[in-house]
Amino acid sequence: MAAKKMDELVSLCKRRGFIYQSAEIYGGLQGLYDFGPLGVELKNNLKNTWWKSMVYDNDNIEGLDASILTNPSVLKYSGHEDTFSDPMVDCKSCGLRFREDQVPENCKKEDLTEPRQFNLMFKTNVGPIDDGTSYAYLRPETAQQIFTNFKNVYDTTSQSIPFGIAQIGKAFRNEITPRNFIFRVREFEQMELEYFVKPGEDDNAHDTWVQKRIEWWNNQGVPMESIELYDVPTDELAHYSKKTIDIMYKFPHGVEELEGIANRTDFDLGSHSKRQKDLNLSSQVMKNTDSNSKLAVKDEGGDLFVPYVIEPSAGVERGVLAILNESYFEEDLDNGKKRIVLKIKPHLSPIKVAVIPLKKNNEEIVKLAKHVKETIQSLNLGRVIFENTGNIGKSYRKHDEIGTPLCITIDFDSLDKNTVTIRDRDSMEQKIVKIEELNTIIKDKINLN
Numbered sequence: 001m002a003a004k005k006m007d008e009l010v011s012l013c014k015r016r017g018f019i020y021q022s023a024e025i026y027g028g029l030q031g032l033y034d035f036g037p038l039g040v041e042l043k044n045n046l047k048n049t050w051w052k053s054m055v056y057d058n059d060n061i062e063g064l065d066a067s068i069l070t071n072p073s074v075l076k077y078s079g080h081e082d083t084f085s086d087p088m089v090d091c092k093s094c095g096l097r098f099r100e101d102q103v104p105e106n107c108k109k110e111d112l113t114e115p116r117q118f119n120l121m122f123k124t125n126v127g128p129i130d131d132g133t134s135y136a137y138l139r140p141e142t143a144q145q146i147f148t149n150f151k152n153v154y155d156t157t158s159q160s161i162p163f164g165i166a167q168i169g170k171a172f173r174n175e176i177t178p179r180n181f182i183f184r185v186r187e188f189e190q191m192e193l194e195y196f197v198k199p200g201e202d203d204n205a206h207d208t209w210v211q212k213r214i215e216w217w218n219n220q221g222v223p224m225e226s227i228e229l230y231d232v233p234t235d236e237l238a239h240y241s242k243k244t245i246d247i248m249y250k251f252p253h254g255v256e257e258l259e260g261i262a263n264r265t266d267f268d269l270g271s272h273s274k275r276q277k278d279l280n281l282s283s284q285v286m287k288n289t290d291s292n293s294k295l296a297v298k299d300e301g302g303d304l305f306v307p308y309v310i311e312p313s314a315g316v317e318r319g320v321l322a323i324l325n326e327s328y329f330e331e332d333l334d335n336g337k338k339r340i341v342l343k344i345k346p347h348l349s350p351i352k353v354a355v356i357p358l359k360k361n362n363e364e365i366v367k368l369a370k371h372v373k374e375t376i377q378s379l380n381l382g383r384v385i386f387e388n389t390g391n392i393g394k395s396y397r398k399h400d401e402i403g404t405p406l407c408i409t410i411d412f413d414s415l416d417k418n419t420v421t422i423r424d425r426d427s428m429e430q431k432i433v434k435i436e437e438l439n440t441i442i443k444d445k446i447n448l449n
């Protein structure tokens, strides 16, 4: 059965080196986590799959890697300085501070203060003088620097509308109550696409991206049964959005947002433009007295228009959590024992293949095993490891738990007959195959999605 409790996932992540609490030796820092040797592979595989599906599979999507430290004007005109806040209350009894909708049951209503707005952006000093006048924000979403680079990308590529700009990177939010492991943290990564379309073509493009994004999550091993779509009601929509569909996932702690797909209208490009009156904007924007550019393009007739934006925005950490949750199984074996197995999609597995010599101290076997490892590694499918524990059973148990799709054992027959034993993680089936067949078998198994 799949993991039901967050505790099981947290324990596996710590035990096997996926995710650690940040600065644990100093007692940690709330809402921050570090990704260990397996976690970083899983995260990279997920991000690479997203990048491929966006940038490589679509000729009209370009990539970007913009700065994290953000000029305050960007976040003034985006609306973040005024509206990116959560209501916060203090409990006079326990002395703790909570987001208004996340007060624990044991705090009594009469002990709570009136809610106050708390801005979630982190601010930091820029340059050598710390007098509060020279500051920047750590970006709260990757999106804004995509908008401020809209003209740069448009002018330096041969794109025309519709086209998109994709970015993966860190975002920072001073969450009042970070919780549920890596679900709500203060430093996380987003995978965001801003897709620019002509006004009037936005509703169709929005529907299309919702479908594409659901399909993509299905291909990462997050099935329809675990997803719910939430059509965000008008009174809950962000200030820039005309319509937002959230892809909600059944996390171990409850059904919550995995990705949001918003129709941001012409708000963003409009709000970052100068002389907005010339632009016939449909959205309400703050008058911009600082921008030196009109983020608009010409239509066939030569008239300027501001594109609408469709934005699929997904969290990497939430993706990792959903994928771990979906792939975690505890199985009863025929011998009465149990095994934990991570049936993660092979293209996402942190380790693709483990090559294990049967005898730890047999020079010839070890030498051949190293050679086989190097040959498989050169296929560039991801990390392949040579594991000289001398205990095949223990290695199989470990690789089941960390989701390695294939283990290859090199034994005496490998020396005499040029064969190896290949074991499949999910079926536990073991097959003897020729070494020269390995590349094809492995490539077929670890297909890139």
Ligand code: GAP
Binding pocket: 140, 141, 142, 143, 173, 175, 182, 183, 184, 185, 186, 188, 190, 192, 257, 258, 259, 260, 311, 313, 314, 315, 316, 317, 318
């Ligand atoms: N640019 C739009 C935007 O940032 P959002 O709904 O605030 O929209 C998008 O965030 C995604 O980022 C969410 O669906 C979630 O996956 C992820 N995310 C947001 N806040 C997070 C947090 N504190 N910890 C982890 N992931 C978060």
